[in-house]
Amino acid sequence: MVTNLPDDIDIAGTKTRMEVAFGSGDGDEDMTAIVAKKESNLGAIFEQSYKPWDGELGPRWMRNYSIFRHHVYGLFTSKGHRHYHPFVRLTILVILLASLTPIPMLFLSSLLPGQDGDFLSKMWGINRFNLWGQILGYFPRNLCMWPLLTALVVGGMISDDRRNGTSAIYFSRPINRFDYTAMKFISVAVILGFVIIFSYFAYYTSAIVFRGEGWAFLIDTLPLFLGGMLSGIFLVLTYTSIGLALSSISQSRFFAAIGFLSIIYGTKIVALLIDMQFDTSILYILSPYDCLAHIGQFLLGIELNYEHPLAFSIISLIIMNIVSMSILVSRISSMEVTRE
């Protein structure tokens, strides 16, 4: 039983597998595969010739941008983009709203006359401590909000690719591993930054707008604001690199998320225990949060409440970032493009 085949099969115009996987074409539409056939009574040997697509490749940034877009747009719509679980989206929204709570208070302070308004603006208005607290305050921001946010966002970022073999989507295209890693990193950092630094920025601007502050105030507080923003950027970068490193060594998004929480919470609580018990703050250098808080205190000119020198925290933070980045890089460079 031998079946006749047409002389050649032209699959031009149909969707290639990668397009289906990637959700959009990016110039491969013209690819053709010509399959010819030698006739025989008993069987057929197919001679395959592949004519590669030799059109012009889009610029590198455009390809990279599509990876970035894939991850970030997924927060808003999952159609054609990375799927974020609705529960994750909801939690991120709640965290964003919670981090914006000082703004209604500032608004209220601008409405209330006299002492009440003054009290509110003293409590919520711009000063070194509030700017520090907006990003680096322990309760609730670094206890409940930022670690949870990072854990949820970062969890499946790379581990999903490892688990499902979806890294093939990237690596079978003109995208190298550096681009892949960098774009994953930037995507996570942008999502975290959107919540953490955006809320910080919104807090600062709304304080100025609602209180009707002038240029003098702006000039006075801008260095503080920038210091706080710098510490916010450090926080985002550190949390992102630790989180992605965890995500790259695990196959389950859950492990990465819980691992991140346990690192942030575990180091903090152990250092706290030792500080209270043995009266030494040195162990705080193991806690990413405390290193960041220490540096943030310096940047904003608040009295440092750690006994060890600032340099220790800075060095420790740098080491944390280097170690997690090198884990991330080595894991991704050795990642097999398959379902593990």
Next chain:
Amino acid sequence: MNDINQKPPSVLLENVSKWYGEVIGINDISLAIEGGVTGILGPNGAGKSTLFKLLMGRLKPSQGTVRLFGIDPWKSTSPYRRIGYVSESERMYDWMTSLDFISTLARLHGMSRDEAVERSKHVLDFVGLEDVHHKEIGKYSKGMRQRVKIAHALVHDPDLIILDEPLHGCDPIARTSIMSVVRELGSQGKTVLISSHILEEIERITEQIVILHNGKLLAIGNLHAIRDLLDQHPHRILIKCDSPRELAQLFIREDPVYGVRFPEDGQLEIQTNNLSAAHDILPSTIVKSGQKITSIENPDDNLDSLIGYLLGGINNG
């Protein structure tokens, strides 16, 4: 077990339907099976696995009743004492040795540790894995893995064995050995249900078949009986040659042939009531014509067209 006169059939389905939302998995099937090997045939998505999952209490029937030895498997796990089930899932605990794997599962039947190990060795020998008791399952070939799965289903000496696509993905040697295991089980008087979408496989094991298509029961009974019934239906033979019209003139004179058609250029379709008789006359007629034939096809000789006929004349399903 206790009352022989009232012994319920091993497998009994009464007007069972199962649908997932809008999709119908099983559509109003009534069936009773007792003794021997029964092949469940049907193309992918016909409802074979759904049927087995209903039997194994994984799914709750949307309608109708399912009984295993007279007990509803959704409500009670007690029939599983007498059932061995090989699921279509490929995954196993790859880090365990086959002996560990099977004896651990055997202990879930209430065997003691020693009993379980002894039985496990026995069934592993039975399926032909004598030499690899202490090798990790992860290092097994596909056929060996399938046999481990079958062994695990036999370890408690069940009365009813359900095998979901056991031959799937096996090489011919593994296939032959699994088939002989299944035949052996059938000859021991156990009830065996085995599913496949390839008729040939089932044909080599049993003659008792059930055909499912689109969740419906299409045919049940002896394979040959069903074939004979099908022979009453018109059959087709497709011949590709240089000048089909000349060839048609020769064929139309033969007795079993009652019609010819020219579906495309260079093609001749012969219609017959008696397929075997038509095949008998085929070579001589072709030699007589002296034409060069590029192919002879029997488009109805597979399960799809069989089902196509049963459904009422859908061509080349």
Next chain:
Amino acid sequence: MDEKGLSLSKTVWSQLDRKAGAIIELTIRQLRNRMSTWVVLGVGILLMALLLAFYVDSVREGFESIDNDGDSVDMDGDGYPLGQEIKYGHSDYNSDEFPGSSEYVRVSNIDYDDQIRRTSGNFTWEGIGRFDAIWKDTKYSGSSQWEGIIDWNIASNNSCPSGDVYVDWSPEYWGYACYYSDDEFFVYGKFKANGTIDVPLDRSINWGYYTQPFFIEPDLQSMYINEDDIDWNGNLLQSSQGFDDDGDCTRENWSIDNAESAFYFDYSGDQFDEDKNNNGIICDVLWEVDANGDEISSISPDSNVDEDPDDEKYMGESSHRTFIIGVGKMAFVILLGLFLPLFLALGLIRDETENGTLHYLLSKPIHRGEFIAYRLLGYLSVTGSYVIILSLFVGIITALLGPGDEIFRISDIPVWLGIGFATFLVLAAYGSLFNTLGLISPKYGVYVSIVIGVWEFVMGILTIANPNWTLSAISINHWALQIIDSIVLLAWPETLQLQQMSSAFNLETGLDIFWKPPVHTLGTSNPIVAIMVSMFVLIVFTIMMLVVGQSIFKNREIM
């Protein structure tokens, strides 16, 4: 096997037993086969090693004496430490005031409504009047212009305006003076002079003199460390004990009579009150006994009594206990208790479903509820034994190294066992909770578990800070921490006293931070009741979660 044995082995119970054994064993082997299990357990051991390292280090160094009340400082730089200044009734913010410095003593005054409005003498004056001077101290000056001391040089060149004072003109500022004639001045301020003064109606003047300064040897700052030890003779029946060794409550050297009315703060930042505990005895400590009459339950000292005890004497035992309680609560219950289940329990059934290996297990004659229970038992036998062994190990080391006369502190072991037990209950409760969440929603369960994990962590910290806060009771951690609090009180009944001492006498042991008497005693303040209540809550919660989980799993269609 004989016939009797055979029939016995066929009973339902022995079969159940075998099934349980098989699933538990399978679960243990599965956990053993996973990398993450070893990572998590290894990190737990590292954590304990780290804590022990710090503990050993602190034991080796002993306890440094610290200035518990903070009176060894000399903030104004006059050479006298705060403790010495307080004894003499001075503040440590003014370098002009120090023990032996000259003091102003008030003699008398003419008030605004007094009949006699003229007086004379050689005094230091303060007020308003027309002064006929015999002698003026032109060198008398103050440290700042705000003190209102009259400068006679300016006054002599400043003729008073014509007309009556307070009718036609008024003095311009405090410290103002002007000249009439014949050494007669109008004064409004402070000055030192001999003469006669007439005070206008509705005005007033005070007068007095400065004492001679005398020299007092400044004490060394180190003398104000451990200078006021706890004076307690151990007699439970005598409630008023304690003695103000350093005299900063009795203030016997206070030289000034009006210091009685002065407003002072004591070291703890409250208003100074020599009978702060209201027992009618000044400068003592009130030791109150609990209802049974065998333990000190509350200690309230008067201001500045026994406030700087000898740390060496009291810190050792308290710190040792604080270490055990702190490690038990934070490292065991909160960290291990929360993260072990998060890592190990959530996948117990979910992973099987995802991998498709659940089919093998469910095609066996086991009820699905049984299956869940056995899986959890398997997980608990790994994590539970790990936690209990770890707690005993740390316990044995600290019991060997801990303070006290005996070589091995036997009384520590029940506490460590209690910590292990409380952690075990937490592991069970979280295990069944996370497992059930995974069953209720295979997709959402993971995320809900993460959020619950964060919640539990926060509530655990808050429970340590304040167990009375009702909200924190809506967490699993809370109840396990209560068990530890109760067991501590049972094993070491005098912990209550140590805790009271550390908050009453400024001992920085941390005991009052990490340990508070159990809350849920149903009004009996009996720790056994608290243990029972907490165990009940945890066990009922675990079982409830199991029931919910099995009822969901039972009706779950498995594809």
